[in-house]
Amino acid sequence: MPPTVILRMTLATGWFARNGWKPFPFQKDVWSAIRRGESGLLHASTGSGKTYAVWLGVLNRLAKDSKSADKPAPLQALWITPMRALAADTARALQRPIDDLNINWTLGLRTGDTGSAERARQARRLPSAMVTTPESLTLLLTRADAQQAFKSLQVVVVDEWHELLGNKRGVQLQLALARLRHWNPGLIVWGLSATLGNLAHAHDTLLYPRQGRLVQGRVEKTLHVDTLLPENIERFPWAGHLGLRMLSQVVAGLDSAQTSLVFTNTRAQSELWYQAILGARPDWAGLIALHHGSLAREVRDWVEQGLKQGQLKAVVCTSSLDLGVDFLPVERVLQIGSPKGVARLMQRAGRSGHAPGRPSRVTLVPTHSLEVVEAAAAQNAIAAGRVEGRASPEKPLDVLVQHLVSMALGGGFRPDDLLAEIRTSWAYRALTDDEWAWALAFVRHGGHSLTAYPDYQRVEPDAGGVWRVPDRRLALRHRMSIGTIVSDASLSVRYWSKGGSGGSLGSVEEGFIARLRPGDCFLFAGRLLELVRVENMTAFVNRASGKKPAVPRWNGGRMPLSSELATAVVEAFGRAAQGHYDSPELQLVRPLLDVQAHWSALPVPGTLLAETMKSREGWHLFLYPFAGRHVHLGLGSLLAWRMGQRQPATFSIAVNDYGFELLSPTEVDWPSWLDDTLFAPSHLLHDVLASLNAGELARRRFREIARVAGLVFSGYPGAQKSTRQLQASSGLFFDVFRQYDPENLLLTQAQEEVLKQELDVDRLQATLDHLRDMRLDVHSLKRATPLAFPLMVERLRESMSSEKLVDRIRRMVADLDKAAGPGGYQLGDDDAAPLVPEEPAPKRKPRTRKTGMARTTKRSQ
Template sequence: MSATLGEPGAHAAAWLAGRGWQPFAFQREVWQAVAEGRSGLLHATTGAGKTYAVWLGILDALLRQHPPGRAAEPLRAIWLTPMRALASDTAKALLQPLRDLAPNWTLGLRTGDTSSAERAKQDRRMPTVLVTTPESLTLMLTRENGRAELAGVAYVVLDEWHELIGSKRGVQAQLALARLRRFHPGLVTWGLSATLGNLEQAMQVLCGPDENPPPLLVRGKIDKTLVIDTLLPPTPGKYTWAGHLGAGMQLPVVEEIERSGTTLVFTNVRSQAEIWYQLLLQARPEWAGHIALHHGSLERATREWVEQGLKEGTLRAVVATSSLDLGVDFLPVERVLQVGSAKGVARMMQRAGRSGHAPGRPSRVTLVPTNTMEIVEAAAARVAAQQGRVEKRNPPAKPLDVLVQHIVTIALGGGFRADELFAEVSSAWSYRALTRAEFDWVVAFCERGGDSLGAYPEYHRIVRDEEGVYRVRDAGVAKRHRLGIGTIVSDAAVQVKYLTGATIGTIEEGFIARLRQGDCFFFAGKLLEFVRVRDMAAYVRKATRNKGTVPTWMGSKMALSTELSDAVLEMMEGAARGEFAGPELEAARPMLQTQQRLSQIPTPGTLLVEAYQSREGQHLYVYPFAGRNVHLGLASLLAWRLAREQPNTFSMSINDYGLELVSAAPFDIEPVTSQLIFSEEDLLHDVLASLNSGELKQRRFREIARIAGLVSSGYPGQPKSARQLQASSALFYEVFRKYDAGNLLLNQAENEVLSQELELSRLAETLQRMRTRRVVLAALRHPSPMSLPLMVERFREKLSTETLAARLERILRDMEADESA
């Protein structure tokens, strides 16, 4: 390809020109920065051309430094992605310009799906550019010759950085980058993101605190139309609860798919995806073979078939979860439907970007509410997206379980000296506040197992030699460590297989344990009959009956984000003034007007408190609009503080908007209406006292124990059951609690419960906001439209579906009779 190649980006511009394309200004900006040896973060709309902005800049710089010859260059660039499916798609995109500009250079793909033959080929000679995941990169760091293989890496790209930054996988990536910077001090690092609210911080986390020259934040602004609309139910009604409108949206969704090209139907959880796949087939049986299901528990071959069908446009619709959230390039997709609330502005925009995934094409997401409050959420989400109110993603602060794993990794990969590794680890953002005492404790824990495991040789994982270098000497320790690398922890899964032996996918052991022989359940879009369990596999046959249950997975429900909940309250404020602007608020008008008539509509400046007396006892409803995680801690805190003043027993219920406390014995609500109970004084003590904090910490410790390598998931073909893993982690927890009280992993478990499960900082902020709002107390004659969903949440815990339906029918009948009297 001939071109004048004197300026930075010339190779890149020439390649684009050869395809009839012109680079955007932000792409040229990235090319210039890469040519200057600068790291940075590129934030641009999905489908705007981020991949070619960074990759062509890197390729251009490499061609200047290493003019292509007959032989392939050794490993020079690593492209990290958070998903295996995304890795495969990215590799294809990177390969096109590589073949044209440097035909002899090579590209490799290394993930958990890479065959042993391909790995062996790479081991003999690494490719010029490697597309991989954080886990696979960490595995490369365990190799004795890892430094020799990776020392030539000059460029690293972290794709979909917003998906990694807030998790322990992101911390794992930070530590890997710190090691690569030690191998190659001039390492250039770039992150790609489409939906982030804290861009400056995200860039610092990626590039390290001492990057020189300073990193560059590039905003890729191009004209890209984002259409956000709502599929409104014909009769939302005056009362609603979780899932109330769900099945009623079946035909409207089917009609939308019929009017569109290839459509992605997103749900938030796998069980909901299974349900909606069945709803589509029930409405249109002739669509069998033309619609598909995609989630992370399905067999890889099935997922790849679905992804290929989306790329080729041969599928009419795919029902999916977050397994298709990220930037896999599905050009034929025209529409995205989001069933239920996306719970966050960033997630909604990310999913919208799966349609119109190319510059100049509009992206469209249609929100499908499953209850009337989600209609209000839909309008709020559109406004928040238009105003750019996108959620922040904050990195975890010094997770020591990840550090334990990393220290053993580096000891395997050639060894380390403590002073040098402390300096290296401290250069990673999440460990910038790590003290030397904490680091020394972790090293000692890896060396001797802490104060309580010294008698057990298998926990003496690293050994210090006479030169002060720590290494792994035991082959068994090395094998177990390599098998356990990673920070993704889930409950033990069993394979689902036909009696013939064909694998369908995986399902959590806890669900299978509840089934009896002959029970039927929907999975992978099929109705299956459970036959037996053998060797961690559940054997099934196609069911002849036409009814079954839907599997439940342990993934927790997503909580409403602060940005979206604030936007919802602003919508409610307009309704409180009698303003129902837009089709969504007009559709929700009957419910909102009923709420106003029976109680009050919550607003940003008010805190709605409702009191109600029933045959169950005294009910108290509070609506902070802080999300279900905060409300869990808040409900427990308020109940504990109320019972401390006046001994009592409370039942609780929560959702994203508020909480319910109910007691058979009467209680004084004055501490609530006076706001005294919202004090932040002794908050940490009171929160821990109000919850079964020991159980919460023990559950969190299970994950920590597995990441830190204390508990092994077993060997290939010999996985441990969930019961075995729980028993092992529980034993460690009790041993540390009784005999090693200073164990920092126990402290981490408590900190993670407070920061992640209960969101203590957000709880404190919520209490502060509640004190600044004017309390509005409403005495209810019967449940309001906002309190009824909380009642339903509590009923679901103890009533069957039929009993719940009868109970609701009676409540609604009584309310209607009372209103007409």
């Protein structure tokens, strides 16, 4: 072996030996691949040593001569992280071997949190290695001297690639990598990923059009998954309450561990559980903390440092702590409510025992009895290795338009050269000449309908044929708007003080504060606050006590059940239908399953369960495809529309992850209507768009597209535009394009994103194909079953306040339990209030329409 190779290998292995570690085979494989100049994707479980597998390989290849250098090396490596909150922790991990090995490298951070002084230093000279985000990388590429600044770059590492792969941020990164590869043809690119099902697609998307290594980090790591089982279960569950009767068991679980993370699915839920735990154990004040993305950066930093140093007993958190941050003291993880997906559960489990050889433990805490079934299903799915895949978006033109302006700022571009470069990214590999011509015209003069407006003449060719941004004001606005993360406008929350604003607590969405009046109270940052006034996009508050609070509502609280977990749930029901209660979870929910089986039937693989019922409200149909709430919204609307083509009728629709309800106030002979034509896949797109208020859905989606494409500007710091203003502006563009530029490709994109993201039309198509092959099992009910009851609650919550809904639920449950006989759990105050303020489902007015696959029909109890 040549001496240089020995030196390179001992740099990594020697550092491992110094720390008393022995490298795993997959780490050696990565070191060797990087030494040979190969790119690749490393897939390994959380806490198995992925970071040092790649980073030591980078140092092996690039830092061998740095000790004798007179000054630090120029930019050699970029480390891309999906969250700026992870950047500082990642930088500390990367700095450690640099210091220990006396490598003459500088390491810097470049995120939205980077201060102006550090940015100025980086403008003069970039560090040897830099940790950054996709947005900050694109911003760096808008420098006029970007090609010169990045000429020495040799390696790019994309951390948590699975978190970027399936969204527009990943597409933005693909375009940035295409530019860097164009400037540096020998660029080495590595991705790090965990808990991902479609590795081949993830590999090809990152490295396209080249090939590379796919390294599987097979390390023996024990994952314990268990369920915190309640003493009793309700036979008629409903989603939306907290399950706080589990509080004493949760507290006991936290007490038994040194440090724990308590994950919730929404920020609102985290606020409520934090208050509940602190109320149960006031002696833990200062030992438990709250962490979510809306809290102030200083608060989150304090919590993260407390976790790393083992000073906190527990932290109630959301996905803000899902990724990357290394908290060795964490012994166990508790998941409140359904994880909704196998990969999400495994990712969160990996936050405990975050080191090679240490076991990880996650405990599921069901908030209602059907989530006990999901807990059993999740354990089976993990044991079977069923992990969700993620697919890259294809040709999002709003991201392309933004990229064109960015590249015009970053030294300018020639269209033919840039087109060839862009087609080397996976998302735009099939970009057509017509689409390219449209994009160029759009950034040059706003397309067909905006030619007369100077603000949309953002790029134009100079005398030499190089396209540049000619206006400094437009350049500034663009740099401030780079990125694809689009969220509703938020207001800063600060304490009120007579001399001026007090300390910052974080931010809440504008729509929530707009519903409050001065004097109203709400929970935020683990505190009970009273609103004093709203001024200049700031909500000023004081501490409050004794009043009933509201809880801020943030969007994104209704994640659909994944296909893998939904399949596992149906299999769990199927085992119970055969009399196999083969887990503690299924044994516990047997009273519910017995009622479901006695009054109707249990869902089983290969059979589509349908239930019909007549009540004072009308004629009900409950259908259970187990395809997730997004698909069920499209499917329910589709079936209602197709029924309406046969006979005039009015339907109300309610959906959840298991199925949907159609309710008609006029008599409907459901079994005769359920036939094969109702589930036919032909004319699917036409019928889905006709069945929904597709124009309004596309208008809402267009707001995000307009902001990414630069049509609307969110405002300068301290003078941001409100959500209402942005919606009005984007709505105006939407109407103008529809009337005067109907071929505008952003309109087409809005419709496609509605179909793919909001309605999941691909999964809807697959569901329809699957339903046609299933045996339909129709049951006529006298009263709602345990599966039907949650759907009725979903519908009622749209028209009733929380208090009225809780009273109505109590009466309904009491009646159903009486009919079911002894053995039911009676709802108490902890079960029914407060409601978790999830993102509300879109309001659907009953629709009048011109308005069926019955093969097995029986009348049930």
